[in-house]
Amino acid sequence: xxxxxxxxxxxxxxxxxxxxxxxxxxxxxxxxxxxxxxxxxxxxxxxxxxxxxxxxxxxxxxxxxxxxxxxxxxxxxxxxxxxxxxxxxxxxxxxxxxxxxxxxxxxxxxxxxxxxxxxxxxxxxxxxxxxxxxxxxxxxxxxxxxxxxxxxxxxxxxxxxxxxxxxxxxxxxxxxxxxxxxxxxxxxxxxxxxxxxxxxxxxxxxxxxxxxxxxxxxxxxxxxxxxxxxxxxxxxxxxxxxxxxxxxxxxxxxxxxxxxxxxxxxxxxxxxxxxx
Amino acid sequence: xxxxxxxxxxxxxxxxxxxxxxxxxxxxxxxxxxxxxxxxxxxxxxxxxxxxxxxxxxxxxxxxxxxxxxxxxxxxxxxxxxxxxxxxxxxxxxxxxxxxxxxxxxxxxxxxxxxxxxxxxxxxxxxxxxxxxxxxxxxxxxxxxxxxxxxxxxxxxxxxxxxxxxxxxxxxxxxxxxxxxxxxxxxxxxxxxxxxxxxxxxxxxxxxxxxxxxxxxxxxxxxxxxxxxxxxxxxxx
Numbered sequence: 118x119x120x121x122x123x124x125x126x127x128x129x130x131x132x133x134x135x136x137x138x139x140x141x142x143x144x145x146x147x148x149x150x151x152x153x154x155x156x157x158x159x160x161x162x163x164x165x166x167x168x169x170x171x172x173x174x175x176x177x178x179x180x181x182x183x184x185x186x187x188x189x190x191x192x193x194x195x196x197x198x199x200x201x202x203x204x205x206x207x208x209x210x211x212x213x214x215x216x217x218x219x220x221x222x223x224x225x226x227x228x229x230x231x232x233x234x235x236x237x238x239x240x241x242x243x244x245x246x247x248x249x250x251x252x253x254x255x256x257x258x259x260x261x262x263x264x265x266x267x268x269x270x271x272x273x274x275x276x277x278x279x280x281x282x283x284x285x286x287x288x289x290x291x292x293x294x295x296x297x298x299x300x301x302x303x304x305x306x307x308x309x310x311x312x313x314x315x316x317x318x319x320x321x322x323x324x325x326x327x328x329x330x331x332x333x334x335x336x337x338x339x340x341x342x343x344x345x346x347x348x349x350x351x352x353x354x355x356x357x358x359x360x361x362x363x364x365x366x367x368x369x370x371x372x373x374x375x376x377x378x379x380x381x382x383x384x385x386x387x388x389x390x391x392x393x
Numbered sequence: 394x395x396x397x398x399x400x401x402x403x404x405x406x407x408x409x410x411x412x413x414x415x416x417x418x419x420x421x422x423x424x425x426x427x428x429x430x431x432x433x434x435x436x437x438x439x440x441x442x443x444x445x446x447x448x449x450x451x452x453x454x455x456x457x458x459x460x461x462x463x464x465x466x467x468x469x470x471x472x473x474x475x476x477x478x479x480x481x482x483x484x485x486x487x488x489x490x491x492x493x494x495x496x497x498x499x500x501x502x503x504x505x506x507x508x509x510x511x512x513x514x515x516x517x518x519x520x521x522x523x524x525x526x527x528x529x530x531x532x533x534x535x536x537x538x539x540x541x542x543x544x545x546x547x548x549x550x551x552x553x554x555x556x557x558x559x560x561x562x563x564x565x566x567x568x569x570x571x572x573x574x575x576x577x578x579x580x581x582x583x584x585x586x587x588x589x590x591x592x593x594x595x596x597x598x599x600x601x602x603x604x605x606x607x608x609x610x611x612x613x614x615x616x617x618x619x620x621x622x623x624x625x626x627x628x629x630x
Contacts, residue, residue, distance in 0.1 A: 220488045223481045235589045336492075338586065348597050351572075351588035353489075358496035358582035361605070365598055372594045 122212040122221070126332045134333055138321040143330070145174075150324045150370065152378070157274060157385035159282040167283025167304065169386075171275040174327065177263035180275035182304070184285040185254040186246070186295060197244020198254040201230035203272060209264040224352075229259065229273045229312075231350035232341030236310035239280065243305035247290050255280075255304070266328035269339040269354070273312035274382055280304055281386045309382065310349065311375045314339040315367040317359055322366060324374070335359065338367045342375040397552040397564055404564065405434075409557045412547070412607060413518075417528065417618035419535050427536025429618070431528035434561055435518035438525055440532040445506035458503035462491035464525055466514040486522050493526050493546065493575040493585035499539040508538065519565035520548045523573050526585065531615050535622070544584055545611040546575035549600040551590060556600050558607045572597075574604040578612060 126134075137144050147153070153174030162168035167182035187198055203226035207215045218226070233239065244253040257279065259272045283304040288295050316326040316334040326334060335357035341350040348368065353359060359367075397404055407413070413434035422428035425441035445458045453459055464487045468477050479487075494510065510533070512525045523546035530544040550560040551570040565571055570590025577584055583601075592600065 220484050224485045224488055227481065227485050231589045235591065343591065347591045347593055348588065349591050351586055353492070353583065353586040356492045356495045358577055358580070358584040361581050361583055361601065364583055364586065364601065368594050368597060
């Protein structure tokens with residue numbers, strides 16, 4: 118069921134947003150392709166194996182990484198497991214009711230998951246304790262505390278920053294049983310996934326849309342790049358269509374811009390990662 | 394892998410740009426306002442459209458019909474039994490299918506109503522969301538919902554380093570990329586776009602162009618199916 122979960126945007130405001138865009142500026146003063154101030158703080162939750170808070174303008178997301186022990190999937194006996202979950206908390210806005218994740222939260226988690234999984238950012242083969250029997254399960258839980266649009270990028274940055282800074286206790290098989298040791302192991306990171314979201318509003322393409330802009334956009338396109346500049350995940354968002362030429366323009370822009378975003382993430386975690 | 398294309402042939406004998414057998418029927422469920430059935434590869438999918446019906450429930454719009462979409466897989470549709478409860482995957486796919494169909498529909502002629510699109514996948518193969526969209530658009534036309542264009546979808550992928558059109562199950566699972574795309578060809582518009590796997594930007598653009606060429610062929614099948622019911626123009630094959 119589609120129930121619009123956002124502010125109602127008056128026709129006057131819509132006109133104002135469109136007029137401003139036609140003059141090359143956004144109503145919050147940004148250039149069309151500028152990102153809102155991005156603040157990434159890793160390591161804010163001591164009890165989590167990895168964590169990060171991300172503020173993208175007024176959108177505020179926390180991601181936490183917890184490690185569990187599980188059995189591998191039968192078709193991948195030599196790989197650990199990645200599980201991404203997202204919740205938009207009722208703190209996020211007056212339109213968000215408490216309850217289990219709805220279709221928007223499920224889509225959010227699955228889009229973030231695909232960016233991380235398909236970029237092969239985590240080397241899952243290094244998360245095996247005993248092949249076919251015991252593997253580490255990486256839980257990435259995303260909590261949206263404050264909502265002002267572009268949850269895809271904010272949640273992805275939070276998940277990525279939390280993973281880049283995660284470490285956990287090593288388990289060993291000792292005399293047939295699993296034992297938790299004091300030894301620590303860093304999350305096996307092989308790459309970095311960089312998410313970028315563009316929206317088509319009127320005749321303009323904008324980067325990092327606010328909630329209000331999402332309310333007037335035709336549609337959005339979220340993409341993830343690996344560090345080599347290859348596309349690894351895409352999702353069209355919103356209930357409108359995009360011209361084929363606009364899709365191509367957006368992926369070209371993403372290709373030009375992803376390194377800047379990647380740098381912001383890596384600076385925040387204070388640690389240049391391989392593959393760059 | 395290296396075994397998905399041998400001597401230029403795919404696992405089911407097709408060339409890289411060939412579509413699987415595709416058959417669409419219109420008017421397959423008597424009670425529905427519009428309905429269809431599609432066989433695309435091993436996919437077997439029914440779609441029923443109910444409405445627009447008066448609705449007073451929360452979320453109804455004073456300006457237009459609200460569309461609700463359910464993509465559901467039967468428990469026997471897969472190799473391993475699938476729990477009948479909607480999975481997270483099905484919930485996401487229901488949403489993106491709704492978003493793929495909505496741009497084509499002229500819904501402001503039906504304020505304060507609800508339009509239901511129920512998709513039941515009896516047997517799933519690669520590309521079940523794409524086949525669902527192709528069939529659902531036909532069912533919506535059968536229901537007489539005004540539309541700008543039919544919507545059709547196909548997945549392009551990369552297997553053994555080659556771009557291929559209309560992925561089958563094996564290619565979907567073992568291939569390097571899955572890129573489903575839905576089109577409104579009259580407007581040169583994309584209404585569904587998802588991807589996982591790795592492609593350069595240039596490969597991505599090429600893949601979208603291949604998908605578009607396939608969509609032109611699929612649209613012909615949609616029109617034939619509607620034509621058979623409404624005009625008796627095309628012989629049954």
